[in-house]
Amino acid sequence: MCIANRVVKLALMGAPNVGKSTLFTKLTGVGVITSNYPGTTVEFEEGSFVRHNTMVSVHDLPGTYSLSGESEDEVVAIRMLAEGEFDTVLLVVDASRIESSLVLAFQLIELGYPIIIALNQMDIARRRYYIDTAKLGEILDVPIYPVVATLGEGVDELANAIVKGEARVSKFKVRYDSHIEAYIRRLEKDVESGPYPPRGAIIKMLEGNEYISSLYDNEVRDKIYLAAKEFQALHGEPAAVHINRDRFGEAGRIRKEVIEPKDVKPSFSDRLSDITVQPLTGIPILMGVLATVFLSIVYLGQWLEQELESIFNALVGDVIIDLGSSIAGELGASIGTGITMGFEAILVLIVPYVMVWYAIMAFLEDSGYMPRAVALLDGVMHHVGLHGRAIIPMLVGIGCSVPAIMATRTAGSKRERLILSILIVMAVPCGAQLAIILGFVSRFAGIGAAAGIFAILLGLLLFLGLVMDRWLRKEPTTLAMEIPDLRRPAPRNILFKTYSRSKDFFVIAFPLMLVGSIILEILLYYNTLDFLVEPMSFITVGILGLPAIPIIAFIFGILRKELAVGMLVTLFGATSVYDLANYMTPDQVIVFGVVMAIYMPCVATWAVLMKEIGVKNSIFVGLASVTVSIIIGGVVNLLLSVV
């Protein structure tokens, strides 16, 4: 048993894609989301490890390229550093792309933090360069530990250095442009009292860092503000540009001193990294990747669904129903059925479709592929009023709309969030809708029919996007991101990520589904909705060419989409799903599938929509989706009856 009698508080810093989160997992043994998609680590994680009687509590700060306060992540990082009272700041540097990390190191050094540098991705760097880590340590005046976080190489030595308290406040200085240095000399006296070393504080304030400025009194702030203004007037460029030019200049000089390129041919993974992003080869590869992903979900999902369903039936079966009926007779049995169906849904829907899908997505993200897809698709997405980035929430939506609508937060502008939410609700099939299309439609009307529904959804997506792009006020969309090298993802991170994405489903969607199932069973028990069948038949029979009774399935679809098919069985009085062929023609199955795929967000999605885009917009989205689904269903019905 380890009893720690000393505590070291450690902040983990680093740019996106340097392997910071992987190192965190290696150090603490607790999973954290690692992602290649710049900026996924918005929330910070905390973990700890004990070594030599010392407990190290590790705080994983958001990944940032700099400490300029440019993004929310940077502001959070600066604040946490300021408020955290850390004993050590562990900076993770990507040895294969050293310059931008060095610039971040300069900023930490200027602000006077005690630093240790973990030089990560040494395996890639060693293949490409001779790299003199000792010299780098000498120049920067901080301890440097080479590591390969994915393999755990060097992590032990690093951990020892941390507990020994090797972190050091460096004396290294970046030499700036003479004007900047003159300002520093002139203003140094004024900022002597303050949380940061005067030099670092002045530079940060000249750069326009609002948070750091706010820690100094008005007089100092005004002086530096005027100095920055004067600089801009004289140079025609903001001081921040000059300061960073000098930093990158310095970083370039250091790179030349410590790195000597080897004359090696690009490795297989280098070539793969390249061809996956060049449009000529990248687009066919993207198509291939999407097709593979799609097929594996279809087949893996269907297989898992069947397996899990039989396991569930064997284990649970009618136990809850019997229990219900013994307590409250018929009504109890109905409630029991509702609960059983709710749990069954997790097994046959969520695990096979949603979780498999999220695991695949986590793999794509951690391997560094996702930014490539985003880059390749950005042009197309702009035509529908979105970013390439919007591809991520849409892909999440193929699992479940709830986390997808939440993921639209990363989309930036309100306009984009609205467009994206509408597209997710109407044109991106969620797991339940997938189950209807793949499990029901393709079984009764063939895989071609299922593909047809996907084609309709894709067409709808493009059409809605184009229309909304025209109709909603334009806001410029911007994209600037790094494309990391492809790498082998760590399985542990994939599992953790799959879990944390699915969590939204379990916390928000599942309880609502359970309640929905129970309400549904009670309503059914009392035949409450039968009065709707006749009046609404103009839609079901008239427009859609279906029997009249599925209207009840549609209405229940608002509560639980994937239950709609099961509903049909009950409504028609069929003996099983397979027996439905006696009640509905393949054409009717297709129309039913189309309408279900487009229409009305389920109750859980509603709850999130209201929170994220407001009540008015949510009602609009709901009504629009019903209307559009009926129109498209009607058109499909017409077309099928002609053929």
Add this chain to the structure above:
Amino acid sequence: MVSANMEDYLLAIYRLNRDGGPAKTTDIADMLSVSPASVTEMVKRLSEEGLVDYERYRGSTLTPRGFRHAERLHRKHKLVEKFMVNVLRSDPESAHDSACRIEHSLSDDDARSLCRIIGSPEECVCDQGNTGCRNVALVGIPLSEMKKGEKAVISFLKSDSPEKVRKLISMGLVPGRTVKIESEMPMKGPILISLDDSLLVLDREYTSLVMVEKEECA
């Protein structure tokens, strides 16, 4: 090496050429207050250097190389003049006199710095409708106008949107670094650039702010 004296002749011919046709020897002599004989001798030397074409009875014209040299001088002259008047508040006549001396010794790099100090290059338009100091000072085309495979050095960032400039800076797009256009994404998508060891994608909202100097001119 072109001496200051030769440069004065080049400038005189430049100004006379601009006013119309070849510069007559007597006009050059008048302008520089020297004897026509000295002009003849100097013009001979300049044509040996390949800076001037001299035709008997017609006069002197600058060769393309001579023209470039003279134009650069002219712009340096204007830059110094502008700096002294606008920034140092010197009176225009003494500014002109100083400029006549400084123009010969001002390096191209210093001229660029001077241009930055005077203001953003777009505003830096010298007289006679010239595009000002573009040649001597900031030569820049937006990154968005570069083609696949081309390399360039970032010369400055257009600062009309502070937020975007900050973003560019934090991604490492700062003056002095070399960028290479790797490819353009389809359907007017973003461009893929390499910046030392890093690969970045930037869309036009950003690339139009990054002004670069193509490597072959640098």
